[in-house]
Amino acid sequence: MKNEKMVIDKNSFIPPYYQLAQILEQQIRSGQYRPGDTLPSEAELSEKYGLSRMTVRRSLSQLARAGLIYSEQGKGTFVSRPRLDRAVFVMEEFHTEMAARGLVSSVRLMEARVVPAPQKAATKLQVPAGEKVLYIRRSLLADGEPMAYDRKYLRYDRGRPILENELQYQALPEMVEKHGEVLPVSSQMTLQATVLNEEEARALRVAPGTPAFLLEQILFDNTERPVGWGWCLYRGDRYQLSSQSPIF
Amino acid sequence: MKNEKMVIDKNSFIPPYYQLAQILEQQIRSGQYRPGDTLPSEAELSEKYGLSRMTVRRSLSQLARAGLIYSEQGKGTFVSRPRLDRAVFVMEEFHTEMAARGLVSSVRLMEARVVPAPQKAATKLQVPAGEKVLYIRRSLLADGEPMAYDRKYLRYDRGRPILENELQYQALPEMVEKHGEVLPVSSQMTLQATVLNEEEARALRVAPGTPAFLLEQILFDNTERPVGWGWCLYRGDRYQLSSQSPIF
DNA sequence: AAGTGGTCTAGACCACCCT
DNA sequence: GGGTGGTCTAGACCACTTT
Numbered sequence: 130m131k132n133e134k135m136v137i138d139k140n141s142f143i144p145p146y147y148q149l150a151q152i153l154e155q156q157i158r159s160g161q162y163r164p165g166d167t168l169p170s171e172a173e174l175s176e177k178y179g180l181s182r183m184t185v186r187r188s189l190s191q192l193a194r195a196g197l198i199y200s201e202q203g204k205g206t207f208v209s210r211p212r213l214d215r216a217v218f219v220m221e222e223f224h225t226e227m228a229a230r231g232l233v234s235s236v237r238l239m240e241a242r243v244v245p246a247p248q249k250a251a252t253k254l255q256v257p258a259g260e261k262v263l264y265i266r267r268s269l270l271a272d273g274e275p276m277a278y279d280r281k282y283l284r285y286d287r288g289r290p291i292l293e294n295e296l297q298y299q300a301l302p303e304m305v306e307k308h309g310e311v312l313p314v315s316s317q318m319t320l321q322a323t324v325l326n327e328e329e330a331r332a333l334r335v336a337p338g339t340p341a342f343l344l345e346q347i348l349f350d351n352t353e354r355p356v357g358w359g360w361c362l363y364r365g366d367r368y369q370l371s372s373q374s375p376i377f
Numbered sequence: 378m379k380n381e382k383m384v385i386d387k388n389s390f391i392p393p394y395y396q397l398a399q400i401l402e403q404q405i406r407s408g409q410y411r412p413g414d415t416l417p418s419e420a421e422l423s424e425k426y427g428l429s430r431m432t433v434r435r436s437l438s439q440l441a442r443a444g445l446i447y448s449e450q451g452k453g454t455f456v457s458r459p460r461l462d463r464a465v466f467v468m469e470e471f472h473t474e475m476a477a478r479g480l481v482s483s484v485r486l487m488e489a490r491v492v493p494a495p496q497k498a499a500t501k502l503q504v505p506a507g508e509k510v511l512y513i514r515r516s517l518l519a520d521g522e523p524m525a526y527d528r529k530y531l532r533y534d535r536g537r538p539i540l541e542n543e544l545q546y547q548a549l550p551e552m553v554e555k556h557g558e559v560l561p562v563s564s565q566m567t568l569q570a571t572v573l574n575e576e577e578a579r580a581l582r583v584a585p586g587t588p589a590f591l592l593e594q595i596l597f598d599n600t601e602r603p604v605g606w607g608w609c610l611y612r613g614d615r616y617q618l619s620s621q622s623p624i625f
Numbered sequence: 626a627a628g629t630g631g632t633c634t635a636g637a638c639c640a641c642c643c644t
Numbered sequence: 645g646g647g648t649g650g651t652c653t654a655g656a657c658c659a660c661t662t663t
Contacts, residue, residue, distance in 0.1 A: 203647080322571070324586070340571045363570075
């Protein structure tokens with residue numbers, strides 16, 4: 130096992146803080162430092178690699194953000210135990226996701242009406258039951274094949290005419306802004322596993338009973354007021370989520 | 378609209394970099410700076426709040442990590458447009474999840490055998506087909522009720538006796554370590570929506586056809602060698618994932 | 626040329642932990 | 645008290661963008 134001291138190349142295009150982070154990461158992954166081990170102190174690393182302490186700290190904080198190490202004030206910096214029991218799944222917006230798969234995505238508007246808010250929608254949108262809201266149903270397609278089925282209730286404060294091509298092509302946030310005259314700034318989503326009923330299966334052109342992801346979404350404006358609510362169903366036979374490593 | 382200059386309280390227990398981050402965040406969320414707007418330059422903020430540029434940069438990088446702002450070299454720092462179309466779901470380990478819900482979790486070992494690796498398992502574990510591997514089936518319970526059904530194949534390099542209580546109570550990473558004598562350091566998971574077949578439904582004591590999350594997991598050691606593979610089924614009627622805001 | 630963010634330094638003081 | 649990490653400063657040089 131070669132134990133020779135790695136050095137920082139100050140003429141490299143790679144900044145020193147990044148070089149040191151790579152060196153330490155390699156030493157951890159190779160087992161030179163094992164989970165629970167204490168890393169050299171910041172002062173030691175600073176001295177050893179000829180960097181200022183601030184630069185060393187930047188390397189360490191990068192590794193800490195990635196979950197590889199953690200620090201305790203007064204005690205030291207330690208190698209984390211691997212957390213295999215925790216998964217992070219990122220669900221990208223439909224068009225982004227399909228583009229990444231090399232598919233051409235499109236949207237088919239199935240329905241867009243101003244309706245009296247049903248009880249559940251009124252509750253979620255915090256409007257009186259029966260208040261006029263915008264209800265839309267859309268089919269999200271990849272290479273012409275339905276992949277997801279989106280149903281949403283949106284606040285509809287002003288009597289602004291609905292332009293069909295806006296609904297066809299715009300992402301939901303812009304739609305809400307156009308029609309409710311407010312900009313949604315935050316959202317809350319839950320993901321469930323479900324099976325499609327007859328109507329949903331018909332919309333997605335699959336058999337009833339097919340498994341699906343159910344994504345429920347609530348949109349809020351900057352006063353925490355809900356401005357949109359609904360669900361999007363993703364075909365379970367075409368959709369899966371992969372765990373992502375923490376960003377580095 | 379009060380436009381009076383907020384100030385940093387240097388005697389506060391809250392560090393200045395955090396105070397400035399809070400001030401800027403409030404100004405963004407209140408709409409004082411809107412998406413796309415340019416924030417004051419680092420030099421201006423430094424002068425205005427009486428902080429060094431490094432401290433100002435720390436505040437800004439915290440907001441950038443949270444996704445509220447972003448910087449472009451030579452141009453400036455800008456307020457991000459809200460990304461409502463992207464959801465991050467975190468799936469915690471079973472015991473952690475149940476404890477958070479206030480439930481008492483337990484594990485029931487249903488089967489643990491050394492078997493010749495089936496084709497699929499051999500491929501995933503990168504061992505010859507028919508090689509001896511450890512196969513386990515476990516039921517994960519909350520307050521005595523089955524919530525998840527876990528099936529895994531593990532490499533089994535040494536002829537070490539299986540201690541049943543280890544399988545009962547230990548998390549998977551430790552199990553792999555004990556029996557394969559290697560420490561898994563990374564994993565790869567995919568999440569799918571599915572419906573339970575008869576055997577799975579029986580294990581979870583629900584009706585066949587019930588929706589479920591299917592979590593497939595591959596564990597790797599530090600040489601990228603797969604040491605474990607299998608699936609865990611989570612009852613769809615009891616399990617849902619909620620989107621998390623980016624860490625701040 | 627002037628303004629911006631990106632990186633780095635060499636110090637400093639503090640809070641915390643251990644012995 | 646000596647070692648650790650947490651925070652902050654006042655400069656510096658650089659790369660990039662805009663004027």
